[in-house]
Amino acid sequence: MNAMPSPTYPHLELVDWPFRVVPIRGDTVIWAGRQQLKGQVERLVRNISRRSVSSLHLMWADFGAGKTHTLYYIESLAKEHNLLPIYVEWPKKTATFVDVYRGIASHFSRSLLSRLFWSCCDRKGVDEILGWASEEFPDFAAILECLYRDEDTPLIHEWLRAELGVTRRELATIGVRNPIKTSDDAIQALVILAGLVASSGDYGKLLLMLDEFQRVDHLPPRVRRDVNTGIHTLFNACPESLTIILSFSFGRPDNIRFLLADEVRSRADLESIQLPEMSDTEAMEFVLDLLKHYRGQGGTELFFPFTKESCQVILRDTGRLTPRRIMKRFDVVLRRAEEEIRDEAITHITPEYALRVLREIPIREDDES
Numbered sequence: 001m002n003a004m005p006s007p008t009y010p011h012l013e014l015v016d017w018p019f020r021v022v023p024i025r026g027d028t029v030i031w032a033g034r035q036q037l038k039g040q041v042e043r044l045v046r047n048i049s050r051r052s053v054s055s056l057h058l059m060w061a062d063f064g065a066g067k068t069h070t071l072y073y074i075e076s077l078a079k080e081h082n083l084l085p086i087y088v089e090w091p092k093k094t095a096t097f098v099d100v101y102r103g104i105a106s107h108f109s110r111s112l113l114s115r116l117f118w119s120c121c122d123r124k125g126v127d128e129i130l131g132w133a134s135e136e137f138p139d140f141a142a143i144l145e146c147l148y149r150d151e152d153t154p155l156i157h158e159w160l161r162a163e164l165g166v167t168r169r170e171l172a173t174i175g176v177r178n179p180i181k182t183s184d185d186a187i188q189a190l191v192i193l194a195g196l197v198a199s200s201g202d203y204g205k206l207l208l209m210l211d212e213f214q215r216v217d218h219l220p221p222r223v224r225r226d227v228n229t230g231i232h233t234l235f236n237a238c239p240e241s242l243t244i245i246l247s248f249s250f251g252r253p254d255n256i257r258f259l260l261a262d263e264v265r266s267r268a269d270l271e272s273i274q275l276p277e278m279s280d281t282e283a284m285e286f287v288l289d290l291l292k293h294y295r296g297q298g299g300t301e302l303f304f305p306f307t308k309e310s311c312q313v314i315l316r317d318t319g320r321l322t323p324r325r326i327m328k329r330f331d332v333v334l335r336r337a338e339e340e341i342r343d344e345a346i347t348h349i350t351p352e353y354a355l356r357v358l359r360e361i362p363i364r365e366d367d368e369s
Helices: 036-049 067-079 097-105 110-124 124-134 140-146 157-160 168-172 183-197 212-217 223-235 253-258 280-293 309-316 325-341 353-361
Strands: 055-061 083-089 205-211 242-248 272-273
Touching: 036 067, 036 083, 036 205, 036 272, 055 067, 055 110, 055 253, 067 083, 067 097, 067 205, 067 242, 067 272, 083 097, 083 124, 097 183, 097 223, 110 140, 110 183, 124 140, 124 183, 140 157, 140 183, 157 168, 183 205, 183 223, 183 309, 212 242, 280 309, 309 325, 309 353, 325 353
Parallel strands: 055 242, 055 272, 083 205, 205 242
Antiparallel strands: none
C-alpha cells in the first residue's frame, strides 16, 4: 500500500483542502458519502460497458446535490470500462441542435480522430471504412480521406467542429461540399463519430453526458422541438455503440416530462439516477469521508480539526443538506480556523467557534444549477 503524502496542512493533519464548492475533474474522482448511490452509479457504468445496445439515461438532482460531480465520477469510471466519455455542459444559448453538437465535436481532437480512423482501418480495411462513411455522410468521408492522405490542414477540424466562417470554396480544396450547418448535418456527423468509436476496438461505446439539460426549459418551443428531434433522431440512428445521459436540476424528478418530447422520454431507461437532499446520517458520512480522504500520515482523530459536536452544529445550520451547501459552510469555518490552529490560538474547532464564524460571515445561498 502506498503511504499517504506528507500533510500540506500539518497543523490540520490534512494533505490538501477537503472542502471545494467546484468539483474536481480528473482521472480519479473522489466519492464521499451516499454509498447506495455510488453503487447504483457504478452498476450503471458496468451495464453500459457490457452491452453493445445503445441506451438513454436520465439523471435528476436537487439544486447543489452533486449532479456535475456525479457525472465527473461516471467519466472517470467510464475510462476504466472501455468507454469513450464526452462531458458537455448544455449551451446557455441554443438556436439549434448544432450548438449542442459543437460542444461534443470539440472533444474530438485531430489526434483522437486520426487514431480512431486508423484503428478502424486496421480492423476492417480502408475501403470498407471509407465506403461506409461515404454512404452515411459523403462530406465526412472526404474528411477521412484527408486523414488517409495525412493532409495537415486546419480545415479538417474547422469543418468537424462546425466553426462559423468556413466557406464552401475553402472546403472544396479538401473535397468537402458543405459546412455543418443544419441539425441533420450534425446528427449525421455524430453517427459517424459513434461508429468510428465502436469500430475502432479502442473503445466499446461512445458515452455522451449532457449536463444542465434543464436549460432547454428556457428555449422557444421551436428550438426545444429541434433539440428533442436531434436527440431522438441520433438515438434511432445508432441502435448500437451509443449511450446518452441527460442530467438536469428542475424542481421534481417527474418535471422531466416538460423538457423531453414523448419520443425521447419513452426511450429512456426505466432506472433513473436521482440525487435528492442528504439525510442527517448521509451528510455526516459525507463530511467524514472527505476528512478521511485528505487525512495525512499520523492523523488519528476522526473529526479533527473539527469535533463530532461541531460537525453536527454546522450541519444543523446548513438547512437543506446538499453537498454544495455543506461544502460552503465547512469551508468558511475551516478557512477561519486554519491560521488560528497553526498559530496555536485554538487547538480545534468547537461548536461555539463554528457557530460564531457562521454568524459573522454571511453565506450566499444561490442554490443555482
